[in-house]
Amino acid sequence: MADPVFALIDCNSFYASCERVFRPDLARTPIVVLSNNDGCVIARSADAKPFVKMGAPYHQVHEVLRQHGILAFSSNYSLYGDISERVMTVIESLVPGLEVYSIDEAFADMNGIQDRDQLGRQIRATVLKTTGIPTCVGIAQTKTLAKLANHAAKRWQKHYGGVMDICDPERRDKVLKAVKVNEVWGVGRRMNEHLTNMGIKTAWDLAQADAWTLRQKFSIVVEKTARELRGVSCLALEEAAAAKQEICSSRSFGHRLKDIEPIREAVATYASRACEKLRAQGSLCKKVRVAIRTGMFNPTEAKFAKGIVCELPYPTDDTRLIIRAALQGLEAVFREGHAYAKAEVMLLDLRQQGEFTDDLFAETQPVAAEKVMSVLDSINNRWGRGTMRPARVPVTPEWGMKQELKSPNYTTRWDQLWTARCK
DNA sequence: TCTGGGGTCCTAGGACCC
């Protein structure tokens, strides 16, 4: 079998680019996108990058943004999710196989492609033309090298036109030597410290390091990274997304909450959302974890955090049962006298529906519950999330997140469609 | 006033069993 070849297609400043798709007037205005609750900066357009750090708290950079005429947006995940689907569909039509890796990037199978550079350029051009989103393409024999090639394609975009193929060993080594080790996929802050102390400073140094030593000193993960940098493929293309092993819904409140009642509403809301995700992948869950905590950053605030795992009587996807369990858990962890900032509901011990259970006489979910849930989901799929919901879940919660700078849902809400006028 | 949300994988250590 021939050696594999991968392409990594990555959208440039994805969230910021999405905001620009329906606002061509902002093509030359620098943009940042904020996290939920308008907390911190999570995306920056290229022309905003020199002035704002990634992850900077919004309230700290507010003035800098104003000075440089940088426009801030609250995050609009229904817009980004919808545009992402369009981008992926377009790429999928051009390559033999695709693994959607995240909302803004995908690995493509480039096996047997004659003119890889040409296909890379075609992908960029087609995605840009049909969705308005700019991308860069990195091509190499392993996923880790394709990531690295993409990084290089972005960094020297002007020079190489956004496509970088490093299948050629000479080119590959040149890029490896030019990239710092902390830019390598799989090397985070801690690992960077360790490696730097060992004298491993560039991607090239890591590729040359002894694999066995890396495994003993750190883990098999780092060893694989080093092997991949050398051109030995250790990570395969995974086209079918595996079912999640845990599902989480958590969110900070718009402001601190002291009473339990609004927190009950939040927990019911998050549990309900988590159940939707659970049913969407056809799983059942046996355990629910609920956790609440106060603010963790402000040194003047008293800190408190507590979570609990509740076992359900049988594996279920029934929102009503899971909300009930989550609320019982909340009662157990709630302590009077704290200013709570966030709650979290996590579904654990997931299994696929109909999966063999070792206890023949174990209780199972009643058929009636399945029917109720499937009606609930089909109504909400057709008419929009929240059309039908448990009474515990408020429509516009008083504690809901802060989103003061949100753009319209241009592509997913009839009442927010773009209007065009003919002259 | 004020710092996101949702995941995965690996490892170490404790409990328990024979």
Place this chain on the structure above:
DNA sequence: TCTGGGGTCCTAGGACCC
């Protein structure tokens, strides 16, 4: 002087990713 050994399962925590 000097406390078996080997295996499994579960959990917590660390590190990383986008």
